[in-house]
Amino acid sequence: xxxxxxxxxxxxAHGVMDELNKKGFGVTKLASTGGFLKSGNxxxxxxxxxxxxxxxLSIIEKxxxxxxxxxxxxxxxxxxxxxYIPYPIxxxxxxxxxxxxxxxxxxxx
Amino acid sequence: xxxxxxxxxxxxAHGVMDELNKKGFGVTKLASTGGFLKSGNxxxxxxxxxxxxxxxLSIIEKxxxxxxxxxxxxxxxxxxxxxYIPYPIxxxxxxxxxxxxxxxxxxxx
Amino acid sequence: xxxxxxxxxxxxAHGVMDELNKKGFGVTKLASTGGFLKSGNxxxxxxxxxxxxxxxLSIIEKxxxxxxxxxxxxxxxxxxxxxYIPYPIxxxxxxxxxxxxxxxxxxxx
Ligand code: NI
Ligand code: NI
Ligand code: NI
Numbered sequence: 001x002x003x004x005x006x007x008x009x010x011x012x013a014h015g016v017m018d019e020l021n022k023k024g025f026g027v028t029k030l031a032s033t034g035g036f037l038k039s040g041n042x043x044x045x046x047x048x049x050x051x052x053x054x055x056x057l058s059i060i061e062k063x064x065x066x067x068x069x070x071x072x073x074x075x076x077x078x079x080x081x082x083x084y085i086p087y088p089i090x091x092x093x094x095x096x097x098x099x100x101x102x103x104x105x106x107x108x109x
Numbered sequence: 110x111x112x113x114x115x116x117x118x119x120x121x122a123h124g125v126m127d128e129l130n131k132k133g134f135g136v137t138k139l140a141s142t143g144g145f146l147k148s149g150n151x152x153x154x155x156x157x158x159x160x161x162x163x164x165x166l167s168i169i170e171k172x173x174x175x176x177x178x179x180x181x182x183x184x185x186x187x188x189x190x191x192x193y194i195p196y197p198i199x200x201x202x203x204x205x206x207x208x209x210x211x212x213x214x215x216x217x218x
Numbered sequence: 219x220x221x222x223x224x225x226x227x228x229x230x231a232h233g234v235m236d237e238l239n240k241k242g243f244g245v246t247k248l249a250s251t252g253g254f255l256k257s258g259n260x261x262x263x264x265x266x267x268x269x270x271x272x273x274x275l276s277i278i279e280k281x282x283x284x285x286x287x288x289x290x291x292x293x294x295x296x297x298x299x300x301x302y303i304p305y306p307i308x309x310x311x312x313x314x315x316x317x318x319x320x321x322x323x324x325x326x327x
Contacts, residue, residue: 001208002322003114003208003210005221005263007246026206028116028141028150028152029141030139030140030141030152030248031140031248031249032246032247032248041246043246043248045114047206047208053323057325060327061325061327064327065327066327095326095327096325096326096327097244097265097325097326098323098324098325098326098327099219099221099265099321099323099324100321100322100323100324100325101210101221101319101320101321101322102210102211102320102322103208103209103210104111104209104210104211105162105207105208105209106207106208106209107166107170107205107206107207107209108204108205108206108207109169109170109173109174109175109204109205109207110317112223112317112319135315137225137250137259137261138250139248139249139250139261140249154223156315156317210319211319211320212317212318212319213220213318213319213320214271214316214317214318215316215317215318216275216279216314216315216316216318217313217314217315217316218278218279218282218283218284218313218314218316
Protein backbone atom coordinates (compact mmCIF):
# COMPACT_ATOMS: atom_id res chain seq x y z
CA UNK A 1 0.00 0.00 0.00
CA UNK A 2 1.18 3.49 -0.89
CA UNK A 3 -0.18 6.93 -0.05
CA UNK A 4 0.04 9.49 -2.84
CA UNK A 5 0.03 13.18 -1.90
CA UNK A 6 -0.45 15.48 -4.87
CA UNK A 7 -0.52 19.26 -4.81
CA UNK A 8 -2.50 20.40 -7.82
CA UNK A 9 -4.19 23.54 -9.10
CA UNK A 10 -7.73 24.22 -7.86
CA UNK A 11 -9.11 24.26 -11.40
CA UNK A 12 -7.86 20.71 -12.03
CA ALA A 13 -9.21 19.23 -8.79
CA HIS A 14 -12.68 18.31 -9.98
CA GLY A 15 -11.50 16.71 -13.23
CA VAL A 16 -8.75 14.61 -11.70
CA MET A 17 -10.92 13.45 -8.78
CA ASP A 18 -13.74 12.43 -11.15
CA GLU A 19 -11.31 10.44 -13.30
CA LEU A 20 -9.62 8.79 -10.29
CA ASN A 21 -13.02 7.84 -8.83
CA LYS A 22 -14.15 6.44 -12.19
CA LYS A 23 -11.08 4.18 -12.20
CA GLY A 24 -11.82 3.00 -8.66
CA PHE A 25 -9.39 5.12 -6.67
CA GLY A 26 -10.54 6.69 -3.39
CA VAL A 27 -9.43 10.31 -3.21
CA THR A 28 -9.53 12.76 -0.32
CA LYS A 29 -9.24 16.49 -0.93
CA LEU A 30 -7.71 18.95 1.50
CA ALA A 31 -7.83 22.71 1.05
CA SER A 32 -4.35 24.16 0.81
CA THR A 33 -2.69 27.44 -0.07
CA GLY A 34 0.70 28.75 -1.07
CA GLY A 35 3.88 26.94 -1.72
CA PHE A 36 4.70 24.57 -4.50
CA LEU A 37 2.31 26.02 -7.02
CA LYS A 38 2.13 29.47 -5.48
CA SER A 39 -1.62 30.08 -5.07
CA GLY A 40 -5.04 28.51 -5.40
CA ASN A 41 -3.89 24.96 -4.96
CA UNK A 42 -5.46 21.84 -3.55
CA UNK A 43 -3.86 18.82 -1.91
CA UNK A 44 -5.36 15.44 -2.68
CA UNK A 45 -4.32 12.13 -1.25
CA UNK A 46 -4.99 8.66 -2.53
CA UNK A 47 -4.34 5.28 -0.93
CA UNK A 48 -3.34 2.79 -3.64
CA UNK A 49 -2.03 -0.71 -3.97
CA UNK A 50 1.63 -0.69 -4.99
CA UNK A 51 0.85 -2.11 -8.44
CA UNK A 52 -1.61 0.69 -9.16
CA UNK A 53 0.67 3.64 -8.36
CA UNK A 54 1.66 4.10 -12.02
CA UNK A 55 -1.97 4.12 -13.14
CA UNK A 56 -2.89 6.75 -10.54
CA LEU A 57 0.13 8.90 -11.44
CA SER A 58 -0.67 8.77 -15.12
CA ILE A 59 -4.25 9.95 -14.44
CA ILE A 60 -2.89 12.86 -12.41
CA GLU A 61 -0.40 13.65 -15.16
CA LYS A 62 -3.08 13.57 -17.86
CA UNK A 63 -5.54 15.75 -15.95
CA UNK A 64 -3.15 18.20 -14.30
CA UNK A 65 -0.30 18.65 -16.71
CA UNK A 66 1.17 22.09 -16.99
CA UNK A 67 -0.08 23.86 -20.14
CA UNK A 68 -0.18 27.29 -21.67
CA UNK A 69 -3.48 29.16 -21.80
CA UNK A 70 -4.26 32.33 -23.68
CA UNK A 71 -6.26 34.81 -21.71
CA UNK A 72 -6.96 38.49 -22.22
CA UNK A 73 -5.73 41.19 -19.92
CA UNK A 74 -6.55 44.86 -19.87
CA UNK A 75 -3.70 47.22 -20.61
CA UNK A 76 -3.80 50.37 -18.49
CA UNK A 77 -4.75 53.25 -20.80
CA UNK A 78 -2.09 55.83 -21.64
CA UNK A 79 -4.87 58.31 -22.09
CA UNK A 80 -7.70 58.01 -19.61
CA UNK A 81 -10.37 58.78 -22.25
CA UNK A 82 -9.33 55.78 -24.37
CA UNK A 83 -10.37 53.20 -21.78
CA TYR A 84 -8.59 49.85 -21.24
CA ILE A 85 -7.37 47.91 -24.26
CA PRO A 86 -7.82 44.12 -23.95
CA TYR A 87 -4.83 42.14 -25.25
CA PRO A 88 -4.06 38.41 -25.22
CA ILE A 89 -1.49 37.05 -22.76
CA UNK A 90 -0.20 33.51 -22.37
CA UNK A 91 -0.25 32.03 -18.86
CA UNK A 92 0.91 28.64 -17.61
CA UNK A 93 -1.77 26.70 -15.72
CA UNK A 94 -1.86 23.25 -14.15
CA UNK A 95 1.12 21.30 -12.94
CA UNK A 96 1.40 18.97 -9.94
CA UNK A 97 3.90 18.10 -7.25
CA UNK A 98 3.54 14.47 -6.20
CA UNK A 99 4.93 12.55 -3.23
CA UNK A 100 4.47 8.79 -2.93
CA UNK A 101 4.84 7.46 0.63
CA UNK A 102 5.09 3.92 1.94
CA UNK A 103 2.20 2.78 4.10
CA UNK A 104 3.19 0.69 7.08
CA UNK A 105 -0.31 -0.47 7.86
CA UNK A 106 -3.72 0.04 6.28
CA UNK A 107 -7.11 -0.49 7.93
CA UNK A 108 -10.65 -0.01 6.72
CA UNK A 109 -13.32 -0.20 9.42
CA UNK B 110 7.27 6.96 15.98
CA UNK B 111 4.35 6.52 13.59
CA UNK B 112 1.96 8.97 11.97
CA UNK B 113 -1.64 7.80 11.69
CA UNK B 114 -3.83 9.38 9.01
CA UNK B 115 -7.51 8.57 9.44
CA UNK B 116 -10.34 9.68 7.17
CA UNK B 117 -13.50 9.64 9.23
CA UNK B 118 -17.04 10.98 9.04
CA UNK B 119 -17.60 14.57 10.21
CA UNK B 120 -20.13 13.44 12.81
CA UNK B 121 -17.56 11.17 14.49
CA ALA B 122 -14.77 13.75 14.60
CA HIS B 123 -15.60 15.37 17.92
CA GLY B 124 -16.14 12.09 19.76
CA VAL B 125 -12.98 10.38 18.55
CA MET B 126 -10.81 13.46 19.13
CA ASP B 127 -12.15 13.84 22.69
CA GLU B 128 -11.42 10.19 23.44
CA LEU B 129 -7.93 10.30 21.87
CA ASN B 130 -7.10 13.48 23.83
CA LYS B 131 -8.38 11.90 27.06
CA LYS B 132 -5.99 8.97 26.51
CA GLY B 133 -3.08 11.37 25.91
CA PHE B 134 -2.89 11.33 22.12
CA GLY B 135 -2.29 14.59 20.27
CA VAL B 136 -4.64 14.88 17.31
CA THR B 137 -4.71 17.37 14.45
CA LYS B 138 -7.83 17.81 12.35
CA LEU B 139 -7.82 18.81 8.71
CA ALA B 140 -10.96 19.64 6.75
CA SER B 141 -11.41 17.30 3.83
CA THR B 142 -14.04 16.42 1.27
CA GLY B 143 -14.88 13.65 -1.13
CA GLY B 144 -13.19 10.37 -1.73
CA PHE B 145 -12.96 7.43 0.57
CA LEU B 146 -16.15 8.05 2.44
CA LYS B 147 -17.81 10.08 -0.29
CA SER B 148 -18.87 13.31 1.49
CA GLY B 149 -18.69 15.21 4.74
CA ASN B 150 -15.47 13.66 5.92
CA UNK B 151 -12.63 14.85 8.07
CA UNK B 152 -8.99 13.81 8.07
CA UNK B 153 -7.24 13.57 11.41
CA UNK B 154 -3.62 12.74 12.04
CA UNK B 155 -1.98 11.51 15.19
CA UNK B 156 1.70 11.09 16.01
CA UNK B 157 2.13 8.02 18.22
CA UNK B 158 4.86 5.89 19.67
CA UNK B 159 5.05 2.53 17.89
CA UNK B 160 3.81 0.63 20.96
CA UNK B 161 0.69 2.80 21.15
CA UNK B 162 -0.51 2.39 17.57
CA UNK B 163 -2.89 -0.43 18.51
CA UNK B 164 -4.44 1.60 21.32
CA UNK B 165 -5.02 4.58 19.01
CA LEU B 166 -6.49 2.38 16.29
CA SER B 167 -8.86 0.69 18.71
CA ILE B 168 -10.14 4.09 19.90
CA ILE B 169 -10.76 5.11 16.28
CA GLU B 170 -12.48 1.79 15.63
CA LYS B 171 -14.72 2.13 18.70
CA UNK B 172 -15.73 5.72 17.98
CA UNK B 173 -16.02 5.60 14.18
CA UNK B 174 -17.17 2.13 13.36
CA UNK B 175 -19.59 1.77 10.49
CA UNK B 176 -23.13 1.24 11.81
CA UNK B 177 -26.70 1.28 10.61
CA UNK B 178 -28.94 4.14 11.65
CA UNK B 179 -32.68 4.35 11.22
CA UNK B 180 -33.89 7.71 10.02
CA UNK B 181 -37.19 8.83 8.55
CA UNK B 182 -37.64 10.00 5.01
CA UNK B 183 -40.66 11.53 3.34
CA UNK B 184 -42.27 9.54 0.56
CA UNK B 185 -43.49 11.73 -2.30
CA UNK B 186 -47.31 11.72 -2.18
CA UNK B 187 -49.23 9.90 -4.89
CA UNK B 188 -52.06 12.30 -4.32
CA UNK B 189 -51.03 15.86 -3.57
CA UNK B 190 -53.78 16.34 -0.97
CA UNK B 191 -52.45 13.45 1.15
CA UNK B 192 -49.15 15.21 1.96
CA TYR B 193 -45.83 13.42 2.50
CA ILE B 194 -45.82 10.15 4.43
CA PRO B 195 -42.78 9.75 6.73
CA TYR B 196 -41.31 6.25 6.66
CA PRO B 197 -38.21 4.76 8.34
CA ILE B 198 -35.09 4.08 6.24
CA UNK B 199 -31.83 2.47 7.30
CA UNK B 200 -28.60 4.29 6.41
CA UNK B 201 -24.99 3.32 7.07
CA UNK B 202 -22.97 5.97 8.93
CA UNK B 203 -19.43 6.08 10.27
CA UNK B 204 -16.51 4.07 8.98
CA UNK B 205 -12.87 5.04 8.70
CA UNK B 206 -9.96 4.58 6.32
CA UNK B 207 -6.66 4.50 8.20
CA UNK B 208 -3.06 4.75 6.99
CA UNK B 209 -0.16 4.24 9.39
CA UNK B 210 3.12 5.76 8.18
CA UNK B 211 6.67 5.42 9.50
CA UNK B 212 8.18 8.59 10.91
CA UNK B 213 11.83 9.07 10.05
CA UNK B 214 12.39 11.85 12.56
CA UNK B 215 10.25 13.58 15.16
CA UNK B 216 10.90 16.97 16.76
CA UNK B 217 8.99 19.02 19.28
CA UNK B 218 10.19 22.59 19.71
CA UNK C 219 13.54 13.15 -0.71
CA UNK C 220 11.75 13.74 2.57
CA UNK C 221 8.36 15.21 3.41
CA UNK C 222 8.24 17.42 6.49
CA UNK C 223 4.89 17.87 8.24
CA UNK C 224 4.94 20.64 10.83
CA UNK C 225 2.05 21.68 13.05
CA UNK C 226 2.64 25.28 14.03
CA UNK C 227 0.72 28.18 15.52
CA UNK C 228 -1.38 30.30 13.14
CA UNK C 229 0.49 33.45 14.08
CA UNK C 230 3.82 31.92 13.02
CA ALA C 231 2.58 30.61 9.66
CA HIS C 232 3.22 33.70 7.56
CA GLY C 233 6.72 34.31 8.93
CA VAL C 234 7.96 30.75 8.61
CA MET C 235 6.50 30.32 5.11
CA ASP C 236 8.11 33.58 3.93
CA GLU C 237 11.49 32.49 5.29
CA LEU C 238 11.23 28.97 3.83
CA ASN C 239 10.26 30.41 0.43
CA LYS C 240 13.13 32.88 0.56
CA LYS C 241 15.53 29.97 1.09
CA GLY C 242 14.04 28.09 -1.86
CA PHE C 243 11.77 25.63 -0.07
CA GLY C 244 8.29 24.95 -1.46
CA VAL C 245 5.71 24.99 1.33
CA THR C 246 2.06 24.00 1.29
CA LYS C 247 -0.28 25.17 4.04
CA LEU C 248 -3.30 23.23 5.26
CA ALA C 249 -5.83 24.62 7.68
CA SER C 250 -5.98 22.54 10.84
CA THR C 251 -7.49 22.72 14.28
CA GLY C 252 -7.09 21.15 17.67
CA GLY C 253 -4.62 18.65 18.87
CA PHE C 254 -0.92 19.01 19.36
CA LEU C 255 -0.97 22.71 20.03
CA LYS C 256 -4.57 22.87 21.22
CA SER C 257 -6.12 25.60 19.04
CA GLY C 258 -5.52 27.95 16.15
CA ASN C 259 -2.86 25.85 14.51
CA UNK C 260 -1.78 25.35 10.93
CA UNK C 261 -0.18 22.35 9.28
CA UNK C 262 2.47 23.01 6.67
CA UNK C 263 4.30 20.46 4.59
CA UNK C 264 7.52 20.79 2.72
CA UNK C 265 9.20 18.43 0.27
CA UNK C 266 12.97 18.60 0.74
CA UNK C 267 16.09 16.88 -0.41
CA UNK C 268 17.55 14.74 2.39
CA UNK C 269 20.60 17.00 2.76
CA UNK C 270 18.39 20.05 3.29
CA UNK C 271 16.20 18.65 6.09
CA UNK C 272 18.38 20.23 8.81
CA UNK C 273 18.24 23.64 7.14
CA UNK C 274 14.43 23.50 6.86
CA LEU C 275 14.07 22.34 10.48
CA SER C 276 16.31 25.13 11.75
CA ILE C 277 14.18 27.73 9.92
CA ILE C 278 11.04 26.28 11.51
CA GLU C 279 12.74 26.26 14.90
CA LYS C 280 13.88 29.89 14.55
CA UNK C 281 10.49 31.18 13.40
CA UNK C 282 8.17 29.07 15.54
CA UNK C 283 10.01 28.50 18.77
CA UNK C 284 7.94 28.48 21.91
CA UNK C 285 8.32 31.78 23.77
CA UNK C 286 6.69 33.72 26.58
CA UNK C 287 4.61 36.77 25.74
CA UNK C 288 3.22 39.31 28.15
CA UNK C 289 -0.35 40.31 27.45
CA UNK C 290 -2.97 42.08 29.56
CA UNK C 291 -6.10 40.42 30.80
CA UNK C 292 -9.11 41.91 32.52
CA UNK C 293 -9.72 40.75 36.06
CA UNK C 294 -13.41 40.27 36.83
CA UNK C 295 -14.44 43.04 39.24
CA UNK C 296 -15.27 42.10 42.81
CA UNK C 297 -17.55 45.07 42.89
CA UNK C 298 -19.51 45.72 39.73
CA UNK C 299 -19.11 49.50 39.97
CA UNK C 300 -15.28 49.26 39.88
CA UNK C 301 -15.18 47.92 36.33
CA TYR C 302 -12.52 45.50 35.03
CA ILE C 303 -8.91 45.97 36.09
CA PRO C 304 -6.36 45.19 33.33
CA TYR C 305 -3.31 43.24 34.60
CA PRO C 306 -0.37 41.68 32.77
CA ILE C 307 -0.23 37.92 32.28
CA UNK C 308 2.46 35.80 30.70
CA UNK C 309 1.38 33.32 28.02
CA UNK C 310 3.39 30.80 26.03
CA UNK C 311 3.02 31.16 22.26
CA UNK C 312 4.60 29.37 19.32
CA UNK C 313 6.00 25.86 19.37
CA UNK C 314 5.92 23.24 16.64
CA UNK C 315 5.45 19.50 16.30
CA UNK C 316 7.42 18.14 13.35
CA UNK C 317 7.31 14.80 11.56
CA UNK C 318 9.83 13.95 8.85
CA UNK C 319 8.68 11.17 6.49
CA UNK C 320 10.57 9.24 3.82
CA UNK C 321 9.40 9.82 0.27
CA UNK C 322 9.33 6.69 -1.86
CA UNK C 323 8.93 8.56 -5.13
CA UNK C 324 8.76 12.20 -6.14
CA UNK C 325 7.34 13.62 -9.37
CA UNK C 326 6.92 17.13 -10.67
CA UNK C 327 4.77 17.49 -13.78
NI1 NI D 1 -17.96 15.66 -11.72
NI1 NI E 1 -15.87 17.53 23.64
NI1 NI F 1 5.13 38.04 3.57
